[in-house]
Amino acid sequence: xxxxTTGDLVFEVFNYLLMMILTVVTLYPFLHVLAxxxxxxxxxxxxxxxxxxxxxxxxxxxxxxxxxxxxxxxLITVLRTVIGTFAGVLSTAMVAYVINRKDFIARKPVAMMFxxxxxxxxxxxxxxxxxxxxxxxxxxxxxxxxxxxxxxNVIVIKSYMEGIPPDLEESAMIDGANxxxxxxxxxxxxxxxxxxxxxxxxxxxxxxxxxxxYLYCSNEPRLTTLQYELQKILSNAAASSQIDYYSNLDPxxxxxxxxxxxxxxxxxxxxxxxxxxxxxxxxxxxxxxxIGAIKS
Amino acid sequence: xxxxxxxxxxxxxxxxxxxxxxxxxxxxxxxxxPLWGWIMAFQDYKPGKPIWNxxxxxxxxxxxxxQDPDFYKAMRNTLIMSFMGLVFGFPLPIILALxxxxxKNISFKRTVQTISYLPHFVSWVVVASLxxxxxxxxxxxxxxxxxxxxxxxxxxxxAEPRYFWWIVTFSDIWKELGWNTIIYLAAITSINPxxxxxxxxxxxxxxxxMISITLPGxxxxxxxxxxxxxxxxxxxxxEKQFLLRTAATRDVADVIDLYILTYGIGTxxxxxxxxxxxxxxxxxxxxxxxxxxxxKKTTGYRMV
Numbered sequence: 001x002x003x004x005t006t007g008d009l010v011f012e013v014f015n016y017l018l019m020m021i022l023t024v025v026t027l028y029p030f031l032h033v034l035a036x037x038x039x040x041x042x043x044x045x046x047x048x049x050x051x052x053x054x055x056x057x058x059x060x061x062x063x064x065x066x067x068x069x070x071x072x073x074x075l076i077t078v079l080r081t082v083i084g085t086f087a088g089v090l091s092t093a094m095v096a097y098v099i100n101r102k103d104f105i106a107r108k109p110v111a112m113m114f115x116x117x118x119x120x121x122x123x124x125x126x127x128x129x130x131x132x133x134x135x136x137x138x139x140x141x142x143x144x145x146x147x148x149x150x151x152x153n154v155i156v157i158k159s160y161m162e163g164i165p166p167d168l169e170e171s172a173m174i175d176g177a178n179x180x181x182x183x184x185x186x187x188x189x190x191x192x193x194x195x196x197x198x199x200x201x202x203x204x205x206x207x208x209x210x211x212x213x214y215l216y217c218s219n220e221p222r223l224t225t226l227q228y229e230l231q232k233i234l235s236n237a238a239a240s241s242q243i244d245y246y247s248n249l250d251p252x253x254x255x256x257x258x259x260x261x262x263x264x265x266x267x268x269x270x271x272x273x274x275x276x277x278x279x280x281x282x283x284x285x286x287x288x289x290x291i292g293a294i295k296s
Numbered sequence: 297x298x299x300x301x302x303x304x305x306x307x308x309x310x311x312x313x314x315x316x317x318x319x320x321x322x323x324x325x326x327x328x329x330p331l332w333g334w335i336m337a338f339q340d341y342k343p344g345k346p347i348w349n350x351x352x353x354x355x356x357x358x359x360x361x362x363q364d365p366d367f368y369k370a371m372r373n374t375l376i377m378s379f380m381g382l383v384f385g386f387p388l389p390i391i392l393a394l395x396x397x398x399x400k401n402i403s404f405k406r407t408v409q410t411i412s413y414l415p416h417f418v419s420w421v422v423v424a425s426l427x428x429x430x431x432x433x434x435x436x437x438x439x440x441x442x443x444x445x446x447x448x449x450x451x452x453x454x455a456e457p458r459y460f461w462w463i464v465t466f467s468d469i470w471k472e473l474g475w476n477t478i479i480y481l482a483a484i485t486s487i488n489p490x491x492x493x494x495x496x497x498x499x500x501x502x503x504x505x506m507i508s509i510t511l512p513g514x515x516x517x518x519x520x521x522x523x524x525x526x527x528x529x530x531x532x533x534x535e536k537q538f539l540l541r542t543a544a545t546r547d548v549a550d551v552i553d554l555y556i557l558t559y560g561i562g563t564x565x566x567x568x569x570x571x572x573x574x575x576x577x578x579x580x581x582x583x584x585x586x587x588x589x590x591x592k593k594t595t596g597y598r599m600v
Contacts, residue, residue, distance in 0.1 A: 011502050026470070103309075119581065125560040148326075204417055263425060
């Protein structure tokens with residue numbers, strides 16, 4: 001090995017320092033909110049909380065989860081994430097498989113039909129009118145159906161399928177398997193890495209969405225999602241009205257928390273599942289992203 | 297192909313057809329029927345009547361839109377925030393990718409990367425909550441500014457219109473910086489290592505190699521992404537603006553999509569909202585076609 005020059009050393013120190021600053025800037029907001037959410041709400045008012053709770057308590061979480069809408073919101077969010085991801089990934093993979101079959105009779109026009117929708121869409125109002133016309137307002141299906149397939153994901157899975165040798169399908173066909181069985185038993189398992197990546201993207205999308213609830217389900221308290229509830233308590237007016245609402249029900253209860261601490265606890269509740277899932281799937285999504293990036 | 301052969305082929309592919317058929321129906325209903333709704337932009341749409349029985353008004357709504365000062369405000373805000381995002385947000389992931397590439401300690405590099413991707417996976421609702429907390433009068437930014445005696449009283453960041461564009465731009469950078477490096481890091485791995493060896497022999501230092509080999513190596517990717525984002529300046533979305541705005545910052549926060557939302561759905565002027573949406577789509581398509589043409593011309597690389 002050659003010796004490091006002074007210039008290289010300065011550069012190296014500067015670089016490491018910069019990366020550490022970046023890490024701190026990225027993590028600080030999360031750690032701070034976590035600390036506040038675990039701190040006594042009336043102690044928090046005094047200020048000065050950084051990234052460690054001063055008076056540890058779980059009261060903010062207990063109070064948040066006690067609000068009648070929240071358990072429903074948890075249930076709906078989990079349901080929509082699980083069902084939406086399962087339906088979305090399966091549909092996307094099926095479309096990708098059929099489009100990828102060189103002998104499929106309508107291959108070109110079908111692929112074209114999907115690709116066009118990447119560039120033109122009806123827009124906010126026509127989409128809204130359609131959902132209303134279909135009777136999907138205040139209906140759980142509005143979370144699953146309209147966003148079922150994204151053409152971008154179809155392209156990512158399809159380009160992965162291109163790398164699977166066609167001999168595998170041919171030998172299965174000789175053994176008498178039909179096209180669906182070939183897809184289900186051979187192609188889909190071979191696509192596990194890319195399917196995992198797309199699943200993560202779709203799941204995060206479902207978990208994080210709030211706008212469809214805002215537009216289509218805000219009149220049905222049993223169908224609202226966690227992100228939407230957080231959005232509601234984030235706007236100050238809504239938070240205080242919610243607090244008022246609950247204090248009218250039971251004056252002793254809301255005295256335990258402040259809207260501020262409540263918001264912080266809710267922020268953490270909404271973020272937590274992602275923090276748990278994403279380090280495990282990281283190696284998949286980087287690979288998947290790279291495929292997608294190169295192909296499109 | 298004669299018809300009996302065609303039937304034979306259709307029959308042989310019946311499973312494939314069955315597999316795709318529901319999704320073609322889905323595509324038509326959820327993606328093509330809304331395009332049909334564009335007709336509303338040229339009608340005086342009244343709820344309750346079928347779309348073919350509505351009164352035709354030609355370009356009335358477009359004319360009205362172009363006479364509305366709020367529309368220009370929304371247009372201005374969209375363009376300014378897009379350009380700020382481009383000017384400040386575009387170079388940073390490139391710089392970060394270059395610097396990350398120079399970190400030879402693999403576990404440190406991986407840790408930095410893992411942490412930098414994290415914000416990409418949380419929702420804008422959560423980011424808005426974090427931003428509100430950090431920028432609140434008792435938040436960390438105000439504390440630091442007071443400690444170093446730059447200010448005597450806390451700044452109400454969220455309620456000051458002049459800070460809004462910066463807040464949107466920087467929270468977007470905070471959220472997506474790490475994630476946007478992935479594509480550049482992928483491009484860096486495909487650079488021929490012999491180039492680095494040759495440069496070492498020529499006596500180039502680390503910084504020199506980064507500027508003279510790595511950066512030119514990822515230039516095609518940089519240019520394609522830059523052109524793509526120029527094609528997307530009008531598609532800024534509305535989520536961050538919707539979630540970060542307050543009553544005091546509305547004037548600088550309203551972007552095209554929020555304008556459509558407010559006037560189209562909020563006040564029930566469906567035809568007007570659709571007209572604004574059609575306008576946006578047309579501008580977006582024109583920009584895309586232009587970007588594509590420009591990319592083909594300058595880099596020989598076609599995106600569409």
